[in-house]
Amino acid sequence: MNGPTRRLAVAVFGGFGLLLLAATWFQVIGADRYRSDPRNARTAINLTTKERGLIVSADGEILAQSVRVPENASAYARTYPAGEAFTPVVGYTSRLVGDAGIEAAYGSDLRSRRDVTISDAISAIFGRDLRPRTVQLTIDADLQRAAFAAMEGQKGAIVAINPGTGAVLAYVSSPSYDATQFLGSTAVEARQQLLDRPDEPLRDRAGQELYAPGSLFKPIVVAAAFDAGTAGPETEYPDPVELALPGTSATIRNFSRVACGNGKTVSVATAFIKSCNTTFAQMAIDVGAEEIGRSASGLGFGRSIDFPWQLATASFPARQLADDPAALAQSAIGERDVKASPLVMAMVAAGIANGGEVMEPHIVASVFDADGNQIRSIPPRALARAMSPATAAVLAQLMERVVTEGTGSRASVAGVRVGGKTGTASRPGGAPNVWFIGFAPADDPTIAIAVLVEDGGFAGDTATGGSVAAPIARAVIEAWTTG
Amino acid sequence: MTRFTESLLLGGASILAAFGVTLVNLSRGGTVDAQAGLTFLVFAISFLGLQTAIRRFAPHASTLLLSPVALVTAIGFVEIYRINPDRAGLQRWWLLIAASVATLALWALNHAGVGRLRRYRNVTLVAAVGLLMLPLLPTSWPLPISGAEVNGSRLWIIVNLGFTDLNFQPAEVGKLLLVVFLAGYLADRQMALTGAQRHLGRVAIPEPRQLVPLLVAWVASLGVLVFQRDLGASLMLFALFVAMLYAATGAVGYLTVGGVLAALGSVGSWIAFDHVQRRVAAWIQPFSDFEGAGYQIIQGSFALGTGSLAGAGPGLGRPDLIPAAVTDFIFAAVGEEFGFAGSTAVLAAYALAVATGFGIALQARDRFRKLLAAGLSLVLGIQVFLIIGGVMRVVPLTGVALPFMSYGGSSLVGNMLLMAGLLRISHEEAT
Numbered sequence: 001m002n003g004p005t006r007r008l009a010v011a012v013f014g015g016f017g018l019l020l021l022a023a024t025w026f027q028v029i030g031a032d033r034y035r036s037d038p039r040n041a042r043t044a045i046n047l048t049t050k051e052r053g054l055i056v057s058a059d060g061e062i063l064a065q066s067v068r069v070p071e072n073a074s075a076y077a078r079t080y081p082a083g084e085a086f087t088p089v090v091g092y093t094s095r096l097v098g099d100a101g102i103e104a105a106y107g108s109d110l111r112s113r114r115d116v117t118i119s120d121a122i123s124a125i126f127g128r129d130l131r132p133r134t135v136q137l138t139i140d141a142d143l144q145r146a147a148f149a150a151m152e153g154q155k156g157a158i159v160a161i162n163p164g165t166g167a168v169l170a171y172v173s174s175p176s177y178d179a180t181q182f183l184g185s186t187a188v189e190a191r192q193q194l195l196d197r198p199d200e201p202l203r204d205r206a207g208q209e210l211y212a213p214g215s216l217f218k219p220i221v222v223a224a225a226f227d228a229g230t231a232g233p234e235t236e237y238p239d240p241v242e243l244a245l246p247g248t249s250a251t252i253r254n255f256s257r258v259a260c261g262n263g264k265t266v267s268v269a270t271a272f273i274k275s276c277n278t279t280f281a282q283m284a285i286d287v288g289a290e291e292i293g294r295s296a297s298g299l300g301f302g303r304s305i306d307f308p309w310q311l312a313t314a315s316f317p318a319r320q321l322a323d324d325p326a327a328l329a330q331s332a333i334g335e336r337d338v339k340a341s342p343l344v345m346a347m348v349a350a351g352i353a354n355g356g357e358v359m360e361p362h363i364v365a366s367v368f369d370a371d372g373n374q375i376r377s378i379p380p381r382a383l384a385r386a387m388s389p390a391t392a393a394v395l396a397q398l399m400e401r402v403v404t405e406g407t408g409s410r411a412s413v414a415g416v417r418v419g420g421k422t423g424t425a426s427r428p429g430g431a432p433n434v435w436f437i438g439f440a441p442a443d444d445p446t447i448a449i450a451v452l453v454e455d456g457g458f459a460g461d462t463a464t465g466g467s468v469a470a471p472i473a474r475a476v477i478e479a480w481t482t483g
Numbered sequence: 484m485t486r487f488t489e490s491l492l493l494g495g496a497s498i499l500a501a502f503g504v505t506l507v508n509l510s511r512g513g514t515v516d517a518q519a520g521l522t523f524l525v526f527a528i529s530f531l532g533l534q535t536a537i538r539r540f541a542p543h544a545s546t547l548l549l550s551p552v553a554l555v556t557a558i559g560f561v562e563i564y565r566i567n568p569d570r571a572g573l574q575r576w577w578l579l580i581a582a583s584v585a586t587l588a589l590w591a592l593n594h595a596g597v598g599r600l601r602r603y604r605n606v607t608l609v610a611a612v613g614l615l616m617l618p619l620l621p622t623s624w625p626l627p628i629s630g631a632e633v634n635g636s637r638l639w640i641i642v643n644l645g646f647t648d649l650n651f652q653p654a655e656v657g658k659l660l661l662v663v664f665l666a667g668y669l670a671d672r673q674m675a676l677t678g679a680q681r682h683l684g685r686v687a688i689p690e691p692r693q694l695v696p697l698l699v700a701w702v703a704s705l706g707v708l709v710f711q712r713d714l715g716a717s718l719m720l721f722a723l724f725v726a727m728l729y730a731a732t733g734a735v736g737y738l739t740v741g742g743v744l745a746a747l748g749s750v751g752s753w754i755a756f757d758h759v760q761r762r763v764a765a766w767i768q769p770f771s772d773f774e775g776a777g778y779q780i781i782q783g784s785f786a787l788g789t790g791s792l793a794g795a796g797p798g799l800g801r802p803d804l805i806p807a808a809v810t811d812f813i814f815a816a817v818g819e820e821f822g823f824a825g826s827t828a829v830l831a832a833y834a835l836a837v838a839t840g841f842g843i844a845l846q847a848r849d850r851f852r853k854l855l856a857a858g859l860s861l862v863l864g865i866q867v868f869l870i871i872g873g874v875m876r877v878v879p880l881t882g883v884a885l886p887f888m889s890y891g892g893s894s895l896v897g898n899m900l901l902m903a904g905l906l907r908i909s910h911e912e913a914t
Contacts, residue, residue, distance in 0.1 A: 002845050004733040005857045008726055009841035012864040016834050019868065022875035023830065026787035027823035034788025039773060039781070042789050042801050051512060112512075130509065 051076045053110040053132030055090055055102055057141035058167075058365060063090045064103065066132075078183055082141060084176040085148035088204050089139055089363065092179035096187035102135060102364065105308035109133040109367050109375075131370035138167035138365045146479035147172045150472045154457035157205035157342040158476060163350035163439060163448045165380040166359030170449075170476065171343075173205040207311045210339035211452060214425035215255075215275045215465070216435050217334035219352060219395055222272060222280075224295040225287045226391040231268055233394055239266040243278040245326035252281045252329060255424065255464075272398045273406035275422065277333045284332030285325045292332065293318025298386025299358055300347040301340065305383075308363060314340035334425060342450045345437050347383075350448035352399065353419070353439035356392035358383045400442045408436065411470035416481050417442035420473065422465030431456030436469035440477045447480045449473055484546040490534055496553035497526035503561030503797050510798030518564070525575045526557060529582035533899075536586040540593035541910035547839040548906060551832035552887055558829060559888025562816045563809045565798050570809060570890050577892035581899040588903040597907055601851045604667030607660040614657030619710060637711040654716055655884070655897030658723070659904070662862060665724065666854035668696075669731035673850065676732050689736045697737065700724040701744045708752055714759060715873075715881030719865055721745060723858065726865075730857050731850075766879040779806045783815035783874050787826075794822025809890040811882055814871050829888070830871070837864040843909040856908045859901050 026034065034040065055064035063086050066076040080090060091101015099107060112132045147158040151174040160170040181190040194202050203209055225231040239261050243252045260266045260276035271279035284292060296316040297303065305311050317337050321328040330336040340348075343361065351358035359380055366377040387395070399419035402408040408420040420438030427433065434453050439445040451473045456463030501523035505515050530553045537544050556578070564571035600607065618637045620630040627643040631650070642649040669676070676693050689697075700721060708717035725741030728734075752759045761776040769777030769784075782805040790800060802808045802816030809816070818826045840860030847853035866886050873880035884894035886901075 002853075004730045005841065005844050005853065008730055008857065008861065009838070009845075012837055012841075012861070012868070013834065015864070015868040015872070016830060016837075018877050019871050019875065020827065020830055022872070022877050023787070023818070023823060023826045026784060026875055027791055027818060027826060031788040031791045034784045035791065037785060037788075040785040040789065041804055042785060 051112045051132055052078060052093065054134040055110070056134060056136050057139050057144070058137060059141055061141040063137070063141070080179050084178045085145050085172065087176045087179045088173040088206060089137065089171050090179070092182045094182040094187050097182050097191045102137065102308055106135045106364065106367070109135060129369055133370065133375065134368040136365045136368065138169065138363055139171060140169045143476065143480055144170045144172060147476045148174065148176070150475040154453050155199055155205070155455060156451070156453040156457065158449065158451050158472065159206050159343045159346040160447050160449045160476060160480070161346045161350045161361055163353040163445045164359065166350070166361045167365065168361050168363040169447060171206050171363065173203070175199050175201045177201045205342065205452065205454070207307070207341050207343040210312045210314065210341055211433050212425040213334040213338060213340045213345055214423035214435055215334055216345055216348070216421055216423035216437055217332060217338055218272060218275065218280050219348065219399070219421055220295050220299060221284050221287070221292055221332045222268065222395055222398070223387040223391050224291040225283050226394060227295065227387050228287050228291045230287045231283055233267065233269045233398065235268050236265040237268065237271065237279045237282055239263055240278050243281050243329070245281070245329050246285070248326045250326060252277050252333065254278055269398055269401070273401050275407050280332050281329035284328050289318045289321040289328050292316070295386055298384040299351045300344040300383070303383070305361060307361065311343060312341045314344040334423060342452045345435065346448055346450035349437040349439050349450060351386045352392050352395050353445035353448045355389045356385055356387040358386050396442060399438070403438070407466040408438070408470050410466055411436060411438055411474045411477070413440065413474055413478050413481065416440050416477065418477060420470065422470060424464045431460045432463055434463045434465040434469045436465050436473045438473050438477070440481060447477065449476055486534065486538060486546060489546045489550055490531060492550035493530040493534060493553050494527065496550070496557045497523050497530065499554070500526045500557035500560050503557070504564050506796065507561065507565045507798035510796070522560070522575065525578055526553070529578045533582045533585055536589045537906060540589040541907050543913035544906040544910040545839055545843060548836055548902060551835045552902060554832045555829055556887045558817055558821065558825065559813055559885070561797055562802065562813055562820065563890045565820065566803050566809050566816060574890055577895050580892065581895040584896050585899040585903040588900055589907060592903070592907040597852055597855065597911055598849070600663050601667040601670065604664045608664040611657045611660035611664060614653035614660065615707065617653045638713055638716070652891070652893035655893040656900065658720065658862060659859070659897060659900055661720070662723070662858035663855060665727045666851055666858050669727060669854055670851040673731050676728070689734060689740065694740060697725070697728065697740060697744065701748065705748055705752070712758060713882065714762060715869055715883035718881060719869060719883065722865055723861055726861050727854060727858050731854055762879045766876060769876070779812065780876065780880060782806065783812050786815040786819035787875070790819035790822045792823045794820050794825055796820060810884060811870060811889065812874055813885050813888045813890070814874050817888070833867045840905050843905055843912065847908060847912050852908050852911065856905060859904050863898070863901060
């Protein structure tokens with residue numbers, strides 16, 4: 001009677017074989033179909049289940065935080081309590097649309113080490129700290145908010161740097177967006193909606209976009225000329241309204257279409273304060289592309305800067321311009337082949353304010369463990385010497401006069417000595433991109449700033465750096481010096 | 484395999500349970516805590532204690548049975564703890580109780596021998612039927628034992644001990660007594676039931692009078708379905724009876740007639756009962772009623788698919804989204820957090836236990852013991868197949884506990900008793 005029993009056993013194992021086949025279907029072959037089914041709530045919930053560390057501002061305000069989800073003891077939701085002003089810096093971590101910003105760059109510090117299985121349990125037994133770490137930024141939360149508010153409704157960017165350390169105090173790109181919409185199950189749709197918006201809120205205008213710097217390039221030409229000795233602040237230059245460029249039929253005109261001084265000659269100082277194009281075109285041709293390129297490189301042009309995310313590299317193609325004085329003259333007034341991001345232009349202001357030494361910009365101050373012990377901090381690091389201290393001092397004085405008596409008067413702040421330079425980069429077929437760079441207080445600068453407003457902002461075609469960008473810079477400097 | 488190797492494996496399973504508990508704690512932001520130590524202790528005391536009882540009362544018993552059982556118990560426990568820590572605390576008590584009951588059974592069987600059960604087969608029948616009927620007691624009356632309906636099935640009794648209520652599913656033990664009765668009855672009546680068969684063409688049909696027991700079983704199974712609304716127990720009882728009848732007689736005719744009767748019963752109950760119709764609809768097309776009847780099965784499928792090859796890791800999946808994840812759907816929860824690797828390990832462990840059980844049946848020299856071992860192995864195998872198959876849509880979903888893994892004391896006690904029976908038979912055959 002063993003025969004029937006044996007056949008029954010075979011039947012039971014046949015059944016088990018079916019179970020194994022079914023498990024193979026559900027967990028291997030067809031697994032993806034069930035995992036990615038839109039009705040599978042795990043897809044949405046998984047976005048939020050892991051604890052991550054805090055991201056805090058320099059003054060300790062929480063910018064990103066994991067909070068427990070009430071309905072599930074082991075789940076966390078990521079929140080960005082400081083809002084959209086901080087999104088270009090803090091970024092997001094999304095299963096569906098990827099990671100960005102500090103959330104991406106410091107992911108290995110911010111993540112909880114509890115989510116890898118066996119090795120983590122072993123580490124726990126040996127007492128290793130598995131809790132997520134805290135990342136502290138150099139961003140000043142109030143300044144960032146004030147800067148974002150000053151830019152509200154306009155497209156553009158603001159970058160503020162501590163000139164002495166390179167610490168980034170504000171990093172604003174406008175318009176921005178609330179990153180929490182990338183955490184839910186509708187992240188892909190939310191991202192598509194943002195991509196479809198004509199004002200392009202997903203672009204990081206502060207560090208990842210390049211613009212023609214316009215007149216903001218003039219301080220670099222001045223620095224090169226002073227360092228090379230081809231000119232000083234009182235050197236007199238011819239003062240035409242229009243300059244014919246060598247070897248072409250093209251000309252360069254002053255922005256205001258009038259002569260800068262008396263129409264015969266003008267000093268470098270006056271030309272700088274009034275931002276005269278013809279003087280600087282000639283000055284650039286006199287000093288040469290190589291010297292200008294050296295100064296530009298010291299201030300950050302052509303350098304890839306070590307930053308939590310990939311920055312756009314500002315360009316000044318010195319080698320190509322060496323044999324093309326006409327192109328060099330146009331580049332000297334910040335057009336044609338010169339391109340820079342607001343971050344690099346803030347470095348230019350910071351370098352001048354810091355006596356010619358440019359500090360490498362950094363946006364993360366320290367990383368702490370969950371008990372508040374500092375694990376590492378980012379020390380200030382000098383990037384390059386861009387100009388002699390004497391040149392920097394003279395340039396700083398000229399920039400102060402730009403604010404007190406020149407194009408940058410609307411950046412002046414009562415009781416604070418502000419230095420600055422305006423820029424207006426006209427664009428064919430559109431309103432100009434307008435700029436302001438500056439620093440304050442001029443006797444001992446604690447902030448260097450670059451403001452860019454795309455398409456002339458609210459002012460449109462009539463916008464200039466002095467009328468649109470300078471008042472925004474004033475608001476930021478005021479917030480910094482009074483806050 | 485020696486007893487020593489077995490004790491290493493049992494210790495390993497205890498460590499596995501404690502390790503799983505630790506991983507679940509870590510995933511929740513906790514640390515290594517007393518839960519892990521307590522779990523290790525309870526598992527070690529239960530399984531190594533049971534092994535000590537085996538050394539004492541059944542020293543020649545098979546060494547291949549207890550370790551796979553310890554493995555699936557540990558994996559199931561980690562999932563129960565992950566989904567509902569309170570219930571895991573209760574389950575630990577139930578594990579201790581079940582191991583104690585199995586120890587008592589080993590002691591009693593050592594005292595009397597398995598053969599003694601054969602003599603009392605009619606007593607066990609009465610006891611089995613009594614246990615199966617107990618839940619039909621009124622739900623509220625003065626006596627301390629009353630029936631209860633859970634999730635639409637009348638399977639539970641509530642024993643009022645004065646200080647606390649004890650919920651129990653008497654059928655979990657009742658079905659073991661039924662196996663004992665069937666083994667005794669079939670061993671005694673084997674000749675009468677094997678006799679001349681008629682042939683309808685090439686299909687063998689038993690004599691009409693030989694069909695009487697089959698019809699009785701059929702009616703009893705339908706009774707369970709009608710009065711207790713328990714599709715799983717009904718299918719299980721009938722399949723067990725037909726299979727044991729076949730094992731005892733070797734007459735294929737019983738399988739044929741049994742199959743026809745099962746088909747009739749299925750179609751009849753499908754026509755007659757809404758709840759059977761819903762089950763079948765959810766089996767064939769769960770997605771057509773996503774929010775309703777199909778919801779549980781689909782959540783199980785999502786869990787299994789999300790678990791994929793390696794699983795989410797203990798504590799890191801969302802098995803709490805599956806209705807009844809600690810009981811009927813514990814396999815889906817394991818599949819989500821332990822992955823295909825975990826489900827395969829579980830299936831392999833059950834296969835090893837069932838194979839060892841059938842091996843014991845094949846080696847048994849005595850007809851009664853042979854049938855008893857085969858019956859017990861069948862009970863284990865059919866339960867596993869019905870519920871895991873139900874979760875993965877191999878068969879319609881029936882509410883059967885997954886032996887040793889599902890949360891629930893009665894199932895754990897019943898299946899530990901089943902193990903004790905198999906262990907004792909293997910001991911007796913080796914001496």
